Amino acid sequence: MYAFEIERPTTLDAAKAAIADGGQALSGGQTLIPTLKARLADPEKLVSLHNIPELKGISTDGDGRICIKGATVHRAVADGASGYPALASLAARIGDPAVRTRGTIGGSLANNDPSACYPAGVLASGAVIVTDRREIAADDYFLGMFDTALDEGEIIIEVKFPVPQVACYEKFIQPASRFPLVAVFVAKFADGVRVAITGASGEGVFRWTAAEEALSANFTPEALDGIAMDSSPMIADLHGDKAYRAHLCSVMAKRAVKNAK
Amino acid sequence: MKVSMEVNGRAVSGDIEGRTLLVDFLREGLHLTGTHVGCDTSQCGACTVHVDGAQVKACTIFAAEAEGAKITTIEGVAAPDGTLSTVQQAFQDYHGLQCGFCTPGMVMAATSLLKDNPKPTEAEIRHHLDGNICRCTGYHNIIKAIMAASGQEMPALAAE
Known part of the structure; x- marks a missing residue:
């Protein structure tokens, strides 16, 4: 690793000041630290968000939304988001137990890995990402591989999840990395179904609108029969070609509908 | 600093x-x-x-x-007098290591699992060890050791 300083503020205001002063936010570090070890990043100063009580915890707001603070670790969501079981289940399957001890929802969303789990849950839920500057709808947040609507130095304070009637996250795992090869989050709300897919596209998480329309009319796995997924934007690598990933989108979406609760 | x-x-x-x-x-x-x-x-x-x-x-x-x-x-993990912990002893008894390089991590992961889930299933043990790689044992004896450390009967493993 290149050399850098590290600060551990205990208030959000102190963290914002340290970041404004040229620091880079460090949340759980489960992606950033391996990146630093590979010398793919060279920050002068890291600002740890791990010791800021304002950035931790899970609550329910007046609209019944599950609100998760940005530096809440995956394990805490797995254990504590019982009001939204499909989301708790997603958190319980991210990476491995050590990753779930340290990794955070805010870190995952700020990074926006094209194969990360949380972006699928956030986009399918139509969640709202609250930063230190504004609120961003999930539909406006994910801009492509490792690209988000966040500005330089903007910090994710909280994510607010509307709770669907039923939902499910089905993940076809890439066993070496523990990331999804393809994973699908299906969420059925009173006013329609949302389907978000991660791991499949080089552009990162996306909504499968054709499947959403079919499932909003008929929420059964069979409703997806004959709905083709365009394979052209799919990722192709040694683990699976474009056609394989496109096929998996349909298979995992059907499983998610079947197992939604 | x-x-x-x-x-x-x-x-x-x-x-x-x-x-x-x-x-x-x-x-x-x-x-x-x-x-x-x-x-x-x-x-x-x-x-x-x-x-x-x-x-x-x-x-x-x-x-x-x-x-x-x-x-x-x-x-x-062991007692101050050197007595092995239940998990460590089970790794020895069930030959849960060969070269031993991964063993410290395996023991720490297994100890963590059993604290939260004292009677895990084989599937739960394997899921919990997702982040611990062993290149020698093929994992079977590690799974057996953790099952034994949890005080459970050790059925034949499906993959054997």
Whole structure:
């Protein structure tokens, strides 16, 4: 690793000041630290968000939304988001137990890995990402591989999840990395179904609108029969070609509908 | 910069750089070399320790982030008189290691699992060991050891 300083503020205001002063936010570090070890990043100063009580915890707001603070670790969501079981289940399957001890929802969303789990849950839920500057709808947040609507130095304070009637996250795992090869989050709300897919596209998480329309009319796995997924934007690598990933989108979406609760 | 923490019940402190990983502080600063570095890319889990009771890869947390924390390493698992913990003894009894390089991480992960889930199923054990790689055993004897350490009958494993 290149050399850098590290600060551990205990208030959000102190963290914002340290970041404004040229620091880079460090949340759980489960992606950033391996990146630093590979010398793919060279920050002068890291600002740890791990010791800021304002950035931790899970609550329910007046609209019944599950609100998760940005530096809440995956394990805490797995254990504590019982009001939204499909989301708790997603958190319980991210990476491995050590990753779930340290990794955070805010870190995952700020990074926006094209194969990360949380972006699928956030986009399918139509969640709202609250930063230190504004609120961003999930539909406006994910801009492509490792690209988000966040500005330089903007910090994710909280994510607010509307709770669907039923939902499910089905993940076809890439066993070496523990990331999804393809994973699908299906969420059925009173006013329609949302389907978000991660791991499949080089552009990162996306909504499968054709499947959403079919499932909003008929929420059964069979409703997806004959709905083709365009394979052209799919990722192709040694683990699976474009056609394989496109096929998996349909298979995992059907499983998610079947197992939604 | 200065850092202070409690390691295996002992208050320790030292001078570190911002980039010093917890595993480097443990191994090079405190000479606790039981915590192994297998991959240096955050994948193998050989460096697993407990930070405030939860398992963490010591190569994927900075020493500065462990300021004030209670750390348990493999050196802190056995009793002070050297009596092995239940998990350690089961690894010996069921031959849950061959070269032994991954074993500190395996024992720390298994100990963490059994604290939260005292009677895990085989599937739960395998899921919990997702982040711990062993290149010798094929895992079967590790699974058997953890089942035994949880006091459960050890059925034949499906894959054998």
